[in-house]
Amino acid sequence: MTLTSKTLRKAIVDRALAGQPTSPLCPHARECGGCAFQDRAYADQVAAKAAVLRELYASSGIRVDGFVVVPSPNPFAYRTRMDYVATKGRFGLRARGKFNYIIELTTCHLIPPAAFAAAQAVWRRAGELGLPDYDIRAHTGFLRYVVVRRNLNDELLIAAVTAAGGDEATMAALAETALAQPGVTGFHWLVNDTLTDLSFGEPRRHWGAAELAMRIGEMVCFVGPNTFFQNNVYLADRLIGDAVEAAAVEPTMRVADLYGGVGAIGLHLARRAASVDCVEAVADSVTLAQRNAIANGVANLNPICADTLEYLRAQPAGSLPVIVADPPRTGLGPQVCQELLRIGPQRIVYVSCNPLTQVADLQILTVSYRVIGLRGYDMFPHTPHVEAIAVLERAA
């Protein structure tokens, strides 16, 4: 089965849509691009993802015995982060299949109602303050996104992502409204003055708390508006717990957590290993990984600000018995795979948010490794996204 991102997505959507019809919770479910098949039974959505991934792995020669996709304990209100677009007097998400058309949302069931309401209140107040929405076609206007992050206690961190311009007094008034919403602990003003449609930006100022405390497994991780964190508040513990268990590190080992973010996996590994190099390219995340190590009393996590490939090139063969890697959607790529083969850890735990790049990487790595475990995780119910952990053992 040769699949591209588009055809993999289509295969999952088609298979999910063949499932049992059900009444969607959200009135926007059939038009909003945030969900692709909310009107199908959740069990059938998970079964569709498992079936497509089984076929993908099997057709790539990767053993799939007992492959399952772990469902999200709650398929609604699961996100830790939502990025709502503000454009042309509308506040919401892109219409299904239409990049330039934003569905005006009155509610969103991917995040708790209070989190959506807080984000929407910020957008409304911006209008009252005369801050115009950004026009994504004409590249005019000011307010591009309102981003809301939440933790399991339903504390909220809100960010307004704007074009350049704006004045501090008006943004302070917007912050006041944000901080008055139930649960909101902090408000950030981020500037994205590029033509690229990104809901991240240069931090300009914040009011209230700068970060949000996310409990994950045995640890608390502070995250900021620009830093990555696993985007399913109910399933993240399981995903990270399984990755850490599969790593099977021992107290004498020096191990690496590649693409380490703010340290969610690395901190857990550090409790079990002699030391952990937590390698991350984004400086803000590395700073937070340092802070998270201190906050959790972990002295043997070494947050390293580096590109993974450069870091690996500096490691002697045989120097890392276990490596955990959690790359972005682009995957590891051939060069990082070659470095892993050269270093030759006994075990590699590969956490992936893109089965296609994971499969391509596994095909390189299986020159010297056997896949001894493979499991999917439905981190994004109602969407065609699916994550998977592959556990690789060096062949004798």
Ligand SMILES: C[S@@+](CC[C@H](N)C(=O)[O-])C[C@H]1O[C@@H](n2cnc3c(N)ncnc32)[C@H](O)[C@@H]1O
């Ligand atoms: C999927 S996230 C995983 C984060 C972390 N493992 C976690 O569970 O929270 C991928 C991370 O890799 C980082 N990243 C992307 N490209 C990188 C590279 N070439 N080298 C190091 N880190 C990179 C991103 O900034 C992001 O924090």
